[in-house]
Amino acid sequence: xxxxxxxxxxxxxxxxxxxxxxxxxxxxxxxxxxxxxxxxxxxxxxxxxxxxxxxxxxxxxxxxxxxxxxxxxxxxxxxxxxxxxxxxxxxxxxxxxxxxxxxxxxxxxxxxxxxxxxxxxxxxxxxxxxxxxxxxxxxxxxxxxxxxxxxxxxxxxxxxxxxxxxxxxxxxxxxxxxxxxxxxxxxxxxxxxxxxxxxxxxxxxxxxxxxxxxxxxxxxxxxxxxxxxxxxxxxxxxxxxxxxxxxxxxx
Amino acid sequence: xxxxxxxxxxxxxxxxxxxxxxxxxxxxxxxxxxxxxxxxxxxxxxxxxxxxxxxxxxxxxxxxxxxxxxxxxxxxxxxxxxxxxxxxxxxxxxxxxxxxxxxxxxxxxxxxxxxxxxxxxxxxxxxxxxxxxxxxxxxxxxxxxxxxxxxxxxxxxxxxxxxxxxxxxxxxxxxxxxxxxxxxxxxxxxxxxxxxxxxxxxxxxxxxxxxxxxxxxxxxxxxxxxxxxxxxxxxxxxxxxxxxxxxxxxxxxxxxxxxxxxxxxxxxxxxxxxxxxxxxxxxxxxxxxxxxxxxxxxxxxxxxxxxxxxxxxxxxxxxxxxxxxxxxxxxxxxxxxxxxxxxxxxxxxxxxxxxxxxxxxxxxxxxxxxxxxxxxxxxxxxxxxxxxxxxxxxxxxxxxxxxx
Numbered sequence: 001x002x003x004x005x006x007x008x009x010x011x012x013x014x015x016x017x018x019x020x021x022x023x024x025x026x027x028x029x030x031x032x033x034x035x036x037x038x039x040x041x042x043x044x045x046x047x048x049x050x051x052x053x054x055x056x057x058x059x060x061x062x063x064x065x066x067x068x069x070x071x072x073x074x075x076x077x078x079x080x081x082x083x084x085x086x087x088x089x090x091x092x093x094x095x096x097x098x099x100x101x102x103x104x105x106x107x108x109x110x111x112x113x114x115x116x117x118x119x120x121x122x123x124x125x126x127x128x129x130x131x132x133x134x135x136x137x138x139x140x141x142x143x144x145x146x147x148x149x150x151x152x153x154x155x156x157x158x159x160x161x162x163x164x165x166x167x168x169x170x171x172x173x174x175x176x177x178x179x180x181x182x183x184x185x186x187x188x189x190x191x192x193x194x195x196x197x198x199x200x201x202x203x204x205x206x207x208x209x210x211x212x213x214x215x216x217x218x219x220x221x222x223x224x225x226x227x228x229x230x231x232x233x234x235x236x237x238x239x240x241x242x243x244x245x246x247x248x249x250x251x
Numbered sequence: 252x253x254x255x256x257x258x259x260x261x262x263x264x265x266x267x268x269x270x271x272x273x274x275x276x277x278x279x280x281x282x283x284x285x286x287x288x289x290x291x292x293x294x295x296x297x298x299x300x301x302x303x304x305x306x307x308x309x310x311x312x313x314x315x316x317x318x319x320x321x322x323x324x325x326x327x328x329x330x331x332x333x334x335x336x337x338x339x340x341x342x343x344x345x346x347x348x349x350x351x352x353x354x355x356x357x358x359x360x361x362x363x364x365x366x367x368x369x370x371x372x373x374x375x376x377x378x379x380x381x382x383x384x385x386x387x388x389x390x391x392x393x394x395x396x397x398x399x400x401x402x403x404x405x406x407x408x409x410x411x412x413x414x415x416x417x418x419x420x421x422x423x424x425x426x427x428x429x430x431x432x433x434x435x436x437x438x439x440x441x442x443x444x445x446x447x448x449x450x451x452x453x454x455x456x457x458x459x460x461x462x463x464x465x466x467x468x469x470x471x472x473x474x475x476x477x478x479x480x481x482x483x484x485x486x487x488x489x490x491x492x493x494x495x496x497x498x499x500x501x502x503x504x505x506x507x508x509x510x511x512x513x514x515x516x517x518x519x520x521x522x523x524x525x526x527x528x529x530x531x532x533x534x535x536x537x538x539x540x541x542x543x544x545x546x547x548x549x550x551x552x553x554x555x556x557x558x559x560x561x562x563x564x565x566x567x568x569x570x571x572x573x574x575x576x577x578x579x580x581x582x583x584x585x586x587x588x589x590x591x592x593x594x595x596x597x598x599x600x601x602x603x604x605x606x607x608x609x610x611x612x613x614x615x616x617x618x619x620x621x622x623x624x625x626x627x628x629x630x631x632x633x634x635x636x637x638x639x640x641x642x643x644x645x646x647x648x649x650x651x652x653x654x655x
Contacts, residue, residue: 088471088475092467102259102263106260106476106477
């Protein structure tokens with residue numbers, strides 16, 4: 001369960017002055033659901049997800065993951081979520097297994113549980129072949145699998161994906177999409193951000209459209225289609241975002 | 252505070268560091284090889300230069316002296332110089348280094364001496380040039396012999412004993428044990444090298460573990476793990492400290508070994524003056540150990556400082572450009588401490604770096620001023636603590652971690 005409550009983030013930028021990267025955003029994601037955060041580049045998706053993963057601290061508002069407040073108990077929040085983005089790279093000089101082990105240990109797993117968990121995950125993701133290969137010697141697909149194993153090792157109830165398929169080839173991207181779906185089927189709470197409409201259509205139970213740091217529309221795909229009288233998600237997105245853009249330009 | 256988490260981070264950083272060629276080179280290879288290469292090179296060149304200069308028979312020109320055949324003949328027979336025929340451009344020849352020196356015998360020199368009148372001999376040299384100075388020394392030593400001969404003759408003629416002119420002799424004798432002599436000679440340079448190595452050994456890991464993580468994109472990965480940022484930075488700090496201390500320790504070991512070998516090989520004998528023992532390089536074990544203990548808080552200060560600075564950088568290269576000026580800043584007090592006459596005072600004892608350098612200079616000679624030792628150790632610990640606190644605080648700041 002993720003509850004974002006008036007989440008806001010402001011930065012001080014030398015040229016532009018105060019920037020509201022995320023502005024008063026609230027939403028809820030429930031277990032067994034995939035929540036898709038849809039927005040253009042710079043819309044505030046990454047900042048929102050980074051705040052949920054407690055990598056950044058909100059300027060105002062807060063959020064709760066599995067009942068833990070992201071500001072008050074960031075360590076408990078991190079213990080309950082797996083965070084994966086294209087920016088979360090692997091340690092090049094560790095082997096795939098050492099990488100996953102490191103995160104297991106940091107999550108407080110004892111060596112018995114950790115060994116069992118790793119054997120299980122490596123078997124499931126078909127990773128045994130490159131288990132002892134250094135991460136800088138892995139192919140993109142192998143790296144993605146190792147990253148997935150890294151986020152799964154402590155079996156978190158919440159998964160956060162920040163543009164997980166960005167820059168990946170089709171086959172690797174499919175592995176990720178498959179994995180996200182599997183997370184939902186196992187009853188996890190899943191939130192993921194993207195600017196690819198097709199991914200949203202394929203995966204999401206609920207869509208939130210975000211632009212200029214503000215949540216402009218939210219609902220199931222069906223609800224959005226009905227509300228805006230369009231069938232194509234791209235058309236819906238443009239319809240929602242354009243007036244907001246114009247209003248911002250006027251201001 | 253969870254030691255377990257700090258330990259996990261530390262062990263992982265250690266595993267990575269041991270697989271990193273650059274870390275291995277700066278931590279192990281540089282300190283182990285630098286001193287042998289430096290000292291072998293230095294003494295090799297020095298003894299070659301001095302040895303050559305001493306072996307060479309300097310070419311000397313005699314100006315005038317036609318009416319003083321005894322002196323001229325004596326000079327030409329003197330084995331330590333080689334007299335060459337006089338030429339009018341002798342001044343130029345000295346400057347061109349064709350000859351090393353010229354000696355001018357004034358007219359009527361011998362006659363005047365016979366009459367008991369004072370005369371003056373002039374030696375022309377190339378100032379500041381080692382070989383020219385050696386030539387002048389040799390000329391002078393002959394002239395002294397000649398003068399002493401005249402004095403003895405005169406005393407004998409008047410039936411006076413030789414002690415009349417030399418009522419007593421003056422002699423210097425060293426009573427300090429060899430390691431103290433070595434300490435006085437080497438104290439400054441050892442302190443300098445230890446300080447430099449502490450910094451140099453920590454530099455690469457500090458950058459690699461902060462700016463390097465940002466550059467490789469693993470910073471966000473590790474920040475998403477439940478480990479707290481304080482534990483994370485402390486684990487990283489401990490690794491940088493380890494590298495810094497290993498580098499300094501290896502430097503001391505390699506210095507001890509290569510100096511002992513150098514002493515045994517008699518490579519330094521040529522540098523000594525004739526009849527005097529060669530310079531001593533043997534360092535006491537306690538001196539080495541105490542210098543190393545003083546280096547510990549300094550290494551803490553450096554490690555924390557290096558982490559703080561390189562954390563600001565977005566890439567390895569950027570961090571390097573921040574740290575190179577720091578190298579100069581650190582070297583200045585260390586060099587200042589090497590200057591003769593700069594000694595410990597209560598005020599200097601709280602100047603960071605300079606105090607440790609000055610203290611190391613004393614420690615190496617085996618002097619233990621406990622009040623200074625306590626004061627300097629304590630003040631360095633305070634600076635180190637402050638730097639570590641700053642590093643931990645910096646690691647909490649988003650504007651530093653996610654600077655763009």
